[in-house]
Amino acid sequence: MPRPLSAAALLLLLALPAQAECYADYKAKQDDPLRLHYGVAQVSSCDRRGAQAELGPRLQAAGWQLLNVLSTFGPEGLNERQSSAGDYFLRF
Numbered sequence: 001m002p003r004p005l006s007a008a009a010l011l012l013l014l015a016l017p018a019q020a021e022c023y024a025d026y027k028a029k030q031d032d033p034l035r036l037h038y039g040v041a042q043v044s045s046c047d048r049r050g051a052q053a054e055l056g057p058r059l060q061a062a063g064w065q066l067l068n069v070l071s072t073f074g075p076e077g078l079n080e081r082q083s084s085a086g087d088y089f090l091r092f
Contacts (some may be wrong), residue, residue: 024051024072025081028064038066039088040081046072058092 024043029036041058043051048069056066082089 001033002050020046021075022046022072022073023078024048024055025053025070025085026051026059027067027070028059029067030064036067037088038085038092039092040078040085041092042090043072048072055092062092063090 022043022045023040025038025040027036027038043054045051045054048071051072052066052069055069059066080087
């Protein structure tokens with residue numbers, strides 16, 4: 001028979017953040033004239049498919065087409081990608 005959670009364990013679970021901070025780096029394009037960019041965006045989904053579903057409409061609203069999501073990562077990966085993303089660092 002399972003034992004109920006102790007009060008301390010329950011408090012610990014409630015103190016955890018509801019969702020981890022997640023980011024995705026991606027490539028996008030515009031046509032006529034052709035323009036490409038690499039960017040980093042905060043996303044609510046920490047997997048590539050979820051990030052792709054979230055980023056596609058965001059970019060499209062600004063006239064960009066998402067080409068692909070390269071990876072998803074936590075806040076520890078932001079510093080190494082900031083200079084590469086330039087103006088597109090956390091823009092979308």
